[in-house]
Amino acid sequence: MSLSWLILVVLAIAAMGYVMGRARALKSAGGDSRALHSLPVYYGTNVAMWAIVPAFAVLLVWLLAQPIFVNSRVLASLSDITVADGSSMGLVMSDVRRVADGLDVAVQQGAMTVDAARTLTTEDTDIRELLGGVGVALGSSVSPDVLRGAQTYRQLTGIGSVVMTALVLIIALGGAAFAYARSDADFRARNVVEKGILVLLVSAASIAVLTTIGILFALLFNTIEFFRLYPAADFFFGTKWAPSFSGRGGASDLGVLPLLWGTFYISFIALLVAVPVGLFSAIYLSEYASPRVRSIAKPLIEILAGIPTIVYGLFALLTVGPILVSMFGKDTLGWMSGGTAVMTAGLVMGIMLIPFVSSLSDDIINAVPQAMRDGSYGLGATQSETIRQVILPAALPGIVGAILLAASRAIGETMIVVLGAGAAARLSLNPFEAMTTITAKIVSQLTGDADFASPEALVAFALGMTLFVLTLGLNIFALYIVRKYREQYD
Template sequence: MSGIVLLLIVLGLGALAFILARGKALSSVGGDQRALHSRPHYYGFSASILTIAPAVALMVVWGFGQSTLVQSSVAELIPASAIAEGQTVGLLMGDVQRIANGLDTAVAEGALSSDAAATLSTGADDIRGILGSVGVALGADVDPAILKAAQSYRAMQSSGATLRMIAVIGVALLGLTYGFMQTSATYRARNSVERSMRWTLIAAASVAVFTTLGIVFSVIFNTIEFFQLYPAKDFFLSLTWSPSFGGGSELGVFPLLWGTLYISLIALMVAVPTGLFSAIYLSEYASPKVRAFAKPLLEVLAGIPTIVYGLFALLTVGPLLVNVFGDGGILGVNWMQGGTAVMTAGLVMGIMLIPFVSSLSDDIINAVPQALRDGSLGLGATPSETIRQVVIPAALPGIVGAILLAASRAIGETMIVVLGAGAAARLSMNPFDAMTTVTAKIVSQLTGDADFASPEALVAFALAMTLFVITLGLNVIALGIVRKYREQYE
């Protein structure tokens, strides 16, 4: 039974619990709601929660536990002789799952009997033909050990699904019975429902916290594993980035950090002045009609996918810069050899970041109390002096937050870099040279069928951890600036 069907059954039992408990509460007082401690629907909701919540929780825990247990059990069945050179058990488990899913599909379509799928009575060549007929691609050889592991995987998954169905429906029925039995005129159903909702809200609020912790710990553990294979000194101090999955890699992060910061700096030099000046104009100078037209039009830039910006950088901005700064260009200099360069990605990324800075800064400037403006103008200051000496300092904490958001977006951008800046990891002060960033290399290192336990794959987590530390440092600095100016205006 699929998880969706099982969930629908649990929800149906929850609806039944609601009807039964509500009816029992009313019948216990002869239909007079005034004799009940809580309103009738609270009794129904209380029984429904007792029916649905434990069953759904069991489904989630069972799903994670069964997947881990089955994969570890099947992995132990794969002999060392079935693992070819350059392969890992993790890669073979992908083949095992694909074959097992193909066996299920073949049984469902009638191309293979359930008995044949559960035993080795069908040969590997026959299995190949059957799986090929249902669209499952296999390699040159089907190792009997892999086939046996796939059959074991399929059997364990089937048994686990059956046990899950029995356990989940059993827990739901127990919850329904308990909720129905405790329903009485004096039962504090409203208190029980409100308590359940409070815990539900706490759980929802905890999702972000636990997700963040999970991301951080997963990155940390894989980073530690990387530094056990590759020296940390060479990673942080080396000026060469030259990965080689055949061995002999040089994985110095400095060229990637330089490209990341260089492109981000150019992007912020474009986005911050333009976005801040546009926000000042829209909030302080523009008429209501102009603001109603210009602000939505400016925010349209935020809705454009980054891949479109990347194509714009590759097909328009890059060739335009070559025509100006390239060999035979308008200026007659030979600073730019190709369309992919730091300047190309920086300019386009800056355009992409303008609405982030402008929209947030506009809202923050509008939040400055009008009394501060009136007081400044009443003392004889001009509007421009009021904006420069009163409004902007008062809004500075929020503006710093907007700039920090733009910086974080610039540091984490990938598609514009890939299409606009190139893939060369180099140290250069020339903004018209092709470079790359940390995020682009994270994608490239995790793309393909490379051994996940190799330094060339694990380096992606070390790069991610480096970016995390950098952005954390930016947050600390921004927090210090915010506190400094907030003290002056409180």
């Protein structure tokens, strides 16, 4: 049974359990719901919950554990020669899975039988050609070990799927039967359901925390490995970025300062564009615009946040860059030699950040109590004076937090930088020169055939950790500003 069908069957069991549990509870109360401890819906929900939660928990654990177990058994079945090099295990397993998928496709389409798939050898030319006809390349390069591993992989995966299906269905039926037997008038179904919902909410909240921890450790271990191969002082204080990919890093210069400079320079120009425009638009929408204009303008501004960043990158490359070259290029002022530059990426990124600043600032300004406005008007202040002297000071902590969050978004941007700023890592004050950022170099270092045992590939994780710390620090500082200086109004 496929995974989707298994999930549908479990949901069907839960739906039937809901109806039967609710009916049993009402029957135990003589058909009078007032004699029940809880509402009838809680009894049905309790049965459905006992059918779904344990079954899906076992299904999730099985889906996570089965690939690990199968891969370990397959690797153990291969000869020592095949996996003598630890770095080639991933490639070997990739070949094994490819061949196993080919066997499955061939069996499903009738090109061969199950028994033939189990006894297939690399000398079976006709079978290889049949598999090639269904889009699977089992050529002469497939070694006997890989073919034997594919057969083991396919067999273990098939057995695991059957056992998983049976176990999940048994648990779903058992859980539903257990809850159904308890569905009587005296059972405190509401308490059980509410505790189950609480556990669900806590689990949902824990996912974000655990994901952050997982990302942190994934970066941390590879960063530590990088610093074992490359000096930390040269990385943090080096002023030259020139990876060579010619060995174990002996000829590579991996200083992060040029990348940090490009990141902050482009982000600074983006904020110079986004903060005034976003803040002024927020003031207009919250204080001056009529409800009709606000209902139209605010969604239109927020559409900018939904545009994919690759579209912004193409806009920077094909539109903004040529415009800047025509204004500041060799034929005019001579400041700009190409369309890719810090100014190009900064302007487009600033446009992208406008809805972040505008929307957050608008919400913060609207949160200022109307009584403060009325008091200012009562003292004779004009609307502009009220905005400058009352509303903006009251909303300033939140506005600062919005700006810092936008800065974090700018620091982590990739596609606009790749297409609009260029790929040159340099320390320069000229905004019309091409530069690059940390995110762009992370992409370039991990693109292509990267050897993850070399500093030139592992440096991407060190760059990612640096970026993670920077954005985390900005977010913490933004939350600190908002909480420390936020005024509490009655």
